[in-house]
Amino acid sequence: MNFNFLSDLADELQRRLKEAGLLVPTYEQLRTQDKRSEQIKSQIEYYNLSNLLVHYFTVYSRRIPIIQWNVHVSSKLAERNEISNIVQKLESGEDVNGLLSNKVKKLNQAKHADLLRSEWGIYHLHFKENRSEDLLFVYFNEDNAYLLDILKHEKPDGSVVTWTNTDLIQIIHDNWPHIIESSIFKTDSDAPVLTAEQRRTLRKKTTNTNVVVSDGTEYMPLGGGFSSSKHPVSAVIQSDFLLHRVKQLQASVRDNYSVIEKALAEHTTTPNLKLKLDDNFQPLVVESEKGILLNLQENEEPT
Numbered sequence: 001m002n003f004n005f006l007s008d009l010a011d012e013l014q015r016r017l018k019e020a021g022l023l024v025p026t027y028e029q030l031r032t033q034d035k036r037s038e039q040i041k042s043q044i045e046y047y048n049l050s051n052l053l054v055h056y057f058t059v060y061s062r063r064i065p066i067i068q069w070n071v072h073v074s075s076k077l078a079e080r081n082e083i084s085n086i087v088q089k090l091e092s093g094e095d096v097n098g099l100l101s102n103k104v105k106k107l108n109q110a111k112h113a114d115l116l117r118s119e120w121g122i123y124h125l126h127f128k129e130n131r132s133e134d135l136l137f138v139y140f141n142e143d144n145a146y147l148l149d150i151l152k153h154e155k156p157d158g159s160v161v162t163w164t165n166t167d168l169i170q171i172i173h174d175n176w177p178h179i180i181e182s183s184i185f186k187t188d189s190d191a192p193v194l195t196a197e198q199r200r201t202l203r204k205k206t207t208n209t210n211v212v213v214s215d216g217t218e219y220m221p222l223g224g225g226f227s228s229s230k231h232p233v234s235a236v237i238q239s240d241f242l243l244h245r246v247k248q249l250q251a252s253v254r255d256n257y258s259v260i261e262k263a264l265a266e267h268t269t270t271p272n273l274k275l276k277l278d279d280n281f282q283p284l285v286v287e288s289e290k291g292i293l294l295n296l297q298e299n300e301e302p303t
Helices: 005-019 027-033 038-042 047-062 081-092 115-120 167-175 177-183 196-204 233-255 257-263
Strands: 070-073 122-126 134-141 144-152 184-186 273-277 283-287 292-294
Touching: 005 047, 005 233, 005 273, 005 283, 027 047, 047 115, 047 233, 070 081, 081 134, 081 144, 115 122, 144 167, 167 177, 177 184, 233 257, 233 273, 233 283
Parallel strands: 070 144
Antiparallel strands: 122 134, 134 144, 273 283, 283 292
8 A cells, every 4th residue: 555645745735836826945945945053954854844834824824715705894995996896806706816915926935924914914905916006904804804994015214114004903993893802912901002113123023012002902913923934823833733634644544554455445456545635724535546535533443
C-alpha cells in the first residue's frame, strides 16, 4: 500500500495556489524569507512543509470568499454613491479579489504583509482593478460585509496615515457593536490612547496593540493579530493544526495497515491512498484508483 500524506498535502496546497492564479513559492524562496538562524530552521520538523502551509493560509486569509454577501453600510457612507458598484458585486456574489492590493499575489508575504487585516480584520478595496487613491474599508463577518468608510491610501512618508486609523474600529463599535463583542478586553478602560502615528511605529516593530474607543471600551485585535514574522496569527494556528492532523492520519494508516488493506480487498489488491482537503481544509483519505473515501476515526477500525 502506497501513501505519503505529507507529500500529498504539499501537492494540494500548490494546486490550490495555481488554481487561484497565484504564484507558488519554492521551498528555497520561503526559507530565504525566514530571518531565523539556520540552526533554528534545522531543528524544525517538516520545516519546508510548515513554511508552505503558513504561506498558503496567509494568502488565503487575505482573499475574499466568493459568496453572496449581506451588505451593511455605515452611517459614514450613507450618502456615498460611489460604493454602489462594489455593493452590487458583493450582494450578487461576484469575485471582488481583483480590487485587493497587488501585494496579495506576492511571493514574500512577510515583506508585503497586510498588517491592518491581520490585526484588525479589516480589508481595503480599490475602486478600480488598476488601483485608486481612494479605498473602501470593509469588515467581513460570517456572510456579512460591513462597509465602514472611504479613506485615502496611506503615504510612505507618513503624510497620510491610514492603516492605523482607529476611526475604523470606532465605526464598527458605533454601528454594529454586537459583531465584535468577543474581542472586548474591558469596558471601562483607562489605558492610554495611542495616536495613529504611534501605532504605525509599533506595527513596523511587529507589535500588536489594543484599541480604546470613545466610551472606554477596549478591544483586543479584531483580526487575531500578527506574529513576529508578520504572518497572521490565525494562519500560523491553522498551519500547525492541519500539519498535526495530517501527521496523525499518517500514523493511523501506518498502524492500521493490515485492517485497511483487508477492508479494501474487494475493491483493489493494490490500494493507493491519497490525502485530499475539503473546502473547509479538513483532511480526507481516499483510495485514488477507485475513489473510495476512508472513514478513519479514533479508536475504531477504518471502514
